[in-house]
Amino acid sequence: MRETLVLNASFEPLSTVTMNRAIVLVLQNKAVVEQAHPALRVRGALVDLPVPRVIRLCRYVRVPFRRRAPWSRRGVLVRDQHRCAYCGRRATTVDHVVPRSQGGADSWLNTVASCSQDNHRKADRTPEQAGMPLLRGPFEPTPADAMLLALAQGEREALPGWLTAAAAA
Structure with missing residues (x-):
């Protein structure tokens, strides 16, 4: 199932949601599509819209500060x-x-x-x-890094430049 990045009204990343949830948010006018998959569309009797890859909420959502990304x-x-x-x-x-x-x-x-x-x-x-040295040591990603890395996995070439740079940082 495709994941969609959800941005706050201020363009800061909040989370990822399923494609179906993203479409519902757009249809309810709670979000707008910032970037869509180029060749994919959702069609119904009364709707025809591109499959969202990145959506932005229309209203700002206050999010409590999260210091650490949950381990998994x-x-x-x-x-x-x-x-x-x-x-x-x-x-x-x-x-x-x-x-x-x-x-x-x-x-x-x-x-x-x-x-x-x-x-x-x-x-x-x-x-x-x-007798097995590590090639790379473990590190703790920030919550935003963990979310962007998960979203960008396998789709880096299709993400906007500003998002790819944030995921790589």
Whole structure:
């Protein structure tokens, strides 16, 4: 299912929603389409509109400040661009740098994307114990970075320049 970026009335990114939810917001005049998919349209008996990729709310929504992006396995894979932190191949799993059996937590700074072979080879050891240095260290993305990276995954060439620059920063 396609994801649509939702911007506040002030053009700051708020979240992503499904394509269906974005269309409902546009049809209810709660949002306007800022960018649409070039070749896709939604057609009905009384409606014909482009499939939105980016929408902007018509009214400003006050959002409480969020200091941290919530951790998730999918978020770690997206943050690391689906590349194994040990060998650089395609990653399909998440590995704990300090294993959970040794007190490691599910956190941004203790997890990295990993291919299943390296995850299995490292097993219940730290990278130093296993002799497997990390190519890239883990880091904690900001909430806005996590959202933009998730949205931009696989669609960078189709996003507007200002959004691509924000996702890469």
